[in-house]
Amino acid sequence: MNTSFAKQSPGGKIFDVCNVILLLVFGVLVFYPFINLLALSLNDGVDALKGGIYIWPRKLSLSAYLYLFQDSRLLSSLTISVMRVIIGTTTCVLSTGLLAYIVTVKHFSGRKMMRIVFIITIYFSGGLIPTYLVFLSLGLTNTFNVYWIPAMFNATWMLYMASYMESIPDSLFESARIDGASELGIFVRIAMPVCIPVFASIAVFSSVSHWNYWLDTVIYNSSGNWDTLPIYLKRMLLEVEALEQLRNPQALSERMRDLSPTTLRAAVTMLVTLPIFFVYPIMQRYFIGGITLGAVKG
Template identity: 40%
Template sequence: MTNKYKVPPQIEHNVKSAKDIGKGKNAFLSRRTTGDIIFDTVNLIIMILFTITMLYPLLNTVAVSFNDGTDALRGGIHLFPRMFTWDNYKAVLSKELMPTAAKISVLRTVIGTVTSTFVTALLAYVLSRKNFIFKKQLSLIYVITMYVSGGLIPVFLVYKALGLTNSFAVYILPGMVSAFNMLVIRTYMNGLPESLSESAEIDGAGHMTIFIKIIFPLCMPVIATVALFTAVGQWNSWFDAMLYNRMSDNLTTLQYELMKLLSAVTTSGKGQTAQTMEHASGMVTPTSVRAAATVITSLPIICLYPFLQKYFVAGLTIGGVKE
């Protein structure tokens, strides 16, 4: 249920920079043998098949989302819609809970990411002070949480007792300080020259000033990476909405609404043909509405993807975590 981008410590030194990844050793392959040609051809075919497997389901969903629902039931929609329509999107957007879900999804992503990144970085700062007397103890009580957790039931009961059920805070508070992200940020901070904060200290700057004015800005690369993963995690999660806020329609999220659409189709068993519903001018089906909802829900990720890409490979390689 959590982001998996844990990087083992020993691998870190192997990686020079994110840009190196994927650059091959093509230079000395100038003389090609028959074996080479066969290998390259087979490789090319595999790569093409792989790419098709990755892309086709996504493109097909887009095509279905723009196609008339009842027409799509006839089959044969692959990469392009046959009877173009906006009705599926209109149907999704006119659903009662959609505006709320979109608002909550955006809010939890923005607030959750900003608070979590800042607070986690602050803890990393405290633990990166070399002579801090409780450094070991404080690190330890956080690192332990990476390996043992209370589990679903105790956590649920504690949140309930704290009044976090049926509240927006349950999206923000529980994940606010992440031990793993703290280690990633701290590793980066430990790599910064000590003289920077020392000279600021001599000038009389307090820890908050040093953190906000000097260290935090210098850590931007790692902060960006951590923020990005936090944001994707926030945007994509649906389970907390279902577990803690099921009774509060005003706290639903896009992913949870999409999940409801999905389970409406899966649990209905074989037939989805029967339940066509009339909407506005055209016809929409559960499948076509779900396709439109899927596109809407994944749109922010797809749009951000080019920017994401720059950071996530860096994020994977920065994570030289010790202890």
């Protein structure tokens, strides 16, 4: 038995036990939907329509995943999504980080005005139609560039980074300026290495946003040449749902007889969620140091 637990007062022991029970219940509530979706995705589609699948599949079948991976367009959409995450996250973190450094340089006279201008964009926007017209005039529609160029700067994340940088002693930057370092050199050689926790946190936020976001694909890439993975999987799901409504077994191909929208929807959810599910634990240790320390100054 833990000696610290044995030395606690009865009230402290009761609190610890209740706290553990509460966290266990919360953990079950969080992980059960994923386990249930995994069981559904691995179950036979026709059998899944009967219901009663909770933790493990009743009739094991890989038909949902085989149907998803049998189309070569899946690899193309997956490649586009991965490219969007890599390019979009890299440019967003570097551009937003550089902007955050600029608004923290005390001898820059326009830093306060620049911060106010970007904060205004958090509360007000031009709207969907003006944004579309701007992108159309710039030639961004039906191109890959519409995924990462408009997302290079984020005002909210800029405030997080700026708050973190302001917690760094000014003497560290002043000594570099005395040695003749340029502002860009200070940002690359000093600010970025010191601010790795907040940079990593923003990188996770940006990558998750790029991976999950689908509305810009529908609006700005209507040609279908730059479909990302969520859009392509959604179209496959709609195809299965449309075929099921025919209620005619002869209209279904042999490879789709064991499918149902329920199992395919679960497989789609697992395929889109699993990459994020594995990234978060790796980057979790940066969240507390990156966001909490940057948000609380003392």
